[in-house]
Amino acid sequence: MNGGHDLLIxxxxxxxxxxxxxxxxxxxDTVVAEPRQAPVDKACGEGLMPGAVRHLATLGLQVAGHPLTGIRYVQGPRRVQAAFRHGPGLGARRTHLHSVLHHAVSEAGVPVLPLRVEEVRQDTTGVTIPGTGLRARWLVAADGLHSPVRRCLGLRAESRGTPRYGLRRHYAVPPWSAYVEVHWGPHGEAYVTPLGPELVGIALLTGQRAPFATHLQRFPELAARLPAEAAVTAVRGAGPLRQQARARCHGRVLFVGDAAGYIDALTGEGISLALTGAQALVGNVRSGTPGRYETDWKRATRRHRLLTELLVRARQKPALAPRIVPTAERLPLLFAAAVNALA
Structure with missing residues (x-):
């Protein structure tokens, strides 16, 4: 049995x-287990906030895409926007981001094994993947929203509230703004992310089950810009979005990214939190303080979790939901502060 790995991801x-x-x-000494062939696509908004752009730059990674100036909320005739104060964000296709990361990992000499992991066994000195011969001192569960490792270890916590889902599609039309637009409708939100000179991504978040086209028609102004013949990708879906984990550290298993717990895509910070979590996790493993990772993760994500939770709760209350954009419009400095706190 192979006992030479420090980290199995x-x-x-x-x-x-x-x-x-x-x-x-x-x-x-690190190895990655991933059954899907690169690049892997996923239903997501594809907007990288300035913090994520800076993090990728510190890793020496160059990701192509469309610069993002800030965030704009739209509700009927109402508009409010806030520019990023500390550098631009980036609209980048998920497949391109994944290709850049996969190439960098290969260049770093880290093997990516075509293995699906749904069961783990751990003892006081390491973690084993049954039937594979793989063993490592630490296992990192980065296996997504519905983490099989989290389920295997009994760490999934029941989520309360109305389940929300995400749908995404791309349209070959020129972006009409360098802002990420969030259109607020009666039953959900539509995100518009510029991705290139002739490409925008549309992500729909909602608690109602219906086809993409049905949801899009609930945003007439947006739908008018997106003729059906301009659609260039199939619809991808994800959800339920809220996933709670009982812990980020369980023995010799550490969780990162969506597997560590997820509230909602409403504030668009999934990638940034994953990058921050990855750095904190490795730092603690390297320094021999893995037990501190839980505390560091909570500290690094606290602001995001609080703001996202407040916004989602307001969104799901009929008396408050229609007031979110008008309130932001009346308090532009507060809106700008919130946008930049997350960015």
């Missing part, structure tokens, strides 16, 4: 691959 999405990069640069 389950999941080769952005969270797992960035963890692998940090681990390789920290001198840790």
């Amino acid at each position: 389950v999941g080769g999405g952005p969270a797992g691959l960035v963890t692998a990069l940090h681990a390789a640069r920290a001198g840790l």
Whole structure:
């Protein structure tokens, strides 16, 4: 049985691959288990906030895309926007981001094994994947929203509230703004992310089950800009979005990215939190303080979790939901402060 690995990372999405990069640069013997062939696509908004752009730059990674100036909320005739104060964000196709990360991991000499991991066994000195011969001192679960490792270890907590889902599609039309637009409707939100000179991504978040086209028609102004013949990708879905984990550290298993717990896509910070979590995780493993990772993760994500929770709760209350954009419009300085606190 192979006992030579320091870190076994389950999941080769952005969270797992960035963890692998940090681990390789920290001198840790690392291997990634990911059954899907790169690049892996996923239903997401594809907007990288300025913090994520800076983090990728510190890793020496160049990701092509469309610069993002800030965030704009739209509700009927109402508009409120806030520019990013500390550099631009980036609208980037998920497949391109994944390709860049996968190439960097390969260049760093980290093997990516075509393995699906749904069961783990751990003892006081390490973690074993049954039937594979793989063993490592630490296992990182970066296996996404519905983490099989989290389920295997009994760490999933029941989520309360109305389940929300995400749908995403791309349209070959020129972006009409350098802002990420969030259109607020009666039953959900539509995100518009510029991705290139002739490409925008549309992500719909809602608690109602219906086809993409049905949801899009609930945003007439937006639908008018997006003729059906301009659609260039199939609809992808994800959800339920809220996933709670009982812990980020369980023995010798550490969770990162969406597997560590997820509230909602409403504030668009999934990638940024995954990058921050990956750095904190590797730092604690390297320094021999893995027990501190839970505290560091909570500290690093506290502001985001609080703001997202407040916004989602307001969104789901009929008396408050219609007032979110008008309130932001009346208090532009507060809106700008919130946008930049997350960015």
